[in-house]
Amino acid sequence: MAQEVGARLGEREVLFAEVQISRCQSVIERILYVAHDHLNRDRGVLKSANRETDLIVLVESSRMTYGRPWHPERLFFLLSAARHFAAELEAEGFQVRYIQAASTIDGLERVRAEVGDLPVHSAEPSSFKQLELLREYGVTFVPNDFFLTSRPDFKLWADRQRTFVMENFYRAQRVRLRIMVTDGEPDGDRWNFDADNRLPPPKNYNWPAYLEHERDEIDAEVAEQVRAIAGLAPDAATWKPTQTWATTRAGALAQLKNFIDNHLAGFGPYEDAIAADNWALHHSLLSPYLNNGLLHAEEVIRAVLVAYRAGAPIASVEAFVRQVIGWREYINGMYWFLGPGYREKNELGATRKLLPLFTDSTKTKMACVKQVVGDVEARAWAHHIPRLMVLSNLALVTGANPQEFLDWMREQFIDAAEWVMVPNIIGMATHADGGLLMTKPYAAGGAYLNKMTQSCKGCAYDPKKRVGDDACPFTTLYWDFLDRHRDRFVRNHRMSQQIFGLNRLSDLPELRVRAQQVLAGLDSGEI
Secondary structure (H helix, E strand, C coil), rough: CCCHHHHHHHHHHHHHCCCCCCCCCCCEEEEEECCCCCCCCCCHHHHHHCCCCCEEEEEEEHHHHHHCCCCHHHHHHHHHHHHHHHHHHHHHHCEEEEEECCCCCHHHHHHHHHHHCEEEEECCCCCCHHHHHHHCCEEEEECCCCCCCHHHHHHHHHHHCCCCCHHHHHHHHHHHHHCCEEEEEEHHHHCCHHHHHHCCCCCCCCCCCCCCCCCCHHHHHHHHHHHCCCCCCCCCCCCCCCCCCCCHHHHHHHHHHHHHCCCHHCCCCCCCCECCCCCCCCCCHHHHHHHCCCCCHHHHHHHHHHHHHHCCCCHHHHHHHHHHHHHHHHHHHHHHHHHHHHHHCCCCCCCCCCCCCCCCCHHHCCHHHHHHHHHHHCCCCCCHHHHHHHHHHHHHHHCEEEHHHHHHHHCCCCCCCCHHHHHHHHHCCCCCCCCCCCCCCCCCCCCHHHHECCCCCCCCCCCCCCCCECHHHHHHHHHHHHHHHHHCCCHHHHHHHHHHHHHHCCCHHHHHHHHHHHHHHCCCCCC
């Protein structure tokens, strides 16, 4: 395997010569390593950068490019954004090296071989694995300030909790950060407007257009590289990046402005809907830039609050604020608090292989799944409800191995950092932690999907049916999931109503048979 990766790397360096942004032109005292998700001039290790005495290094490792079957759009975004960032630093007068190497450590070693055995500084990495690798190499860390809540501060909060309820954390955040509160009390006399934001998808709605981002020479070079990595023919006909995602700081700021101007007011009401005629609804599309550093939560929240004071509706503003200062900060904090072993949890004993439909949307006749997987194939993105209530719901009720599903999500989604996906998938999506994060599993049948999507009309399956050849697989598998885990969930006070409903099913024996037929059909790509 090592020889194969080495051979690929050698071939790649022939095709795509190392990007040398600038040669060292003065005495270097420090090497500043900038990870591909730390692309922020004012945060992390670059806060103290000195143009005269620091050498800024970015390493494009073989593990980053060849290590997984990455979605081309995701890989393109990560690489092109980093290349643009390096070029912008060089234009500011910094001494910059962008290195292609077998690993991050190999890249740093090559730089030190050229400039001397100098100290390497970096912001704290965003994953346990990278933290350990750089720590063993002797890197000096500065605190990771790409979030509003430091890791030590989150631990202080978590250590005081009996249960890790996100809502409690979110309210504490509102008070601590003085966001939409007066004398400790929430604006509108409510902390949470979630109940107002559960409308089904509207009919005949005029969705505002989303920005398209023009591609430049760096984008074109990276697209060619991604085609080579994916083994595609070297022409745009095989694959080319969409214009959905910006690869520069200026583009990320334009996306933020477009959200504020055209989507913030409508964000809340339809945030949980899945529309047939629009893949993004009023969602911000800012998560990739928040997760790679091009935007910071502080400036995003500041812009939203300006709009709030100018009259943006409180329900939409609160919903967005909750996602950024509540859920996003909570997930990052829990990733570090729970430790590296958390990602291996599998409390429900789920062992089924990942379904073929996850890698090929033509392998299912389920309309909602086909639509969502198709959206992921097209843009490496779907908003939080398709992720949770379609993709994750399906993985949960079919008993998919949580680590396999986690790997797939990491590889396919453009904003899928390790710290994001581990708590979201192990804790929320697959209930693999047994309820440590979420007190109940997020399983649902066809009734929910019939209400919140526009997929059921015209689908081959009936969301109202549990049994029969045309029964909705979600409906069948939802009840089968409860039946399989009845002994566990009967002790869960939040599941008592569902278990009571299970006990009232007169067709449970037939449902168990149909569930096995559905699982076999999903495995073969025929359902």
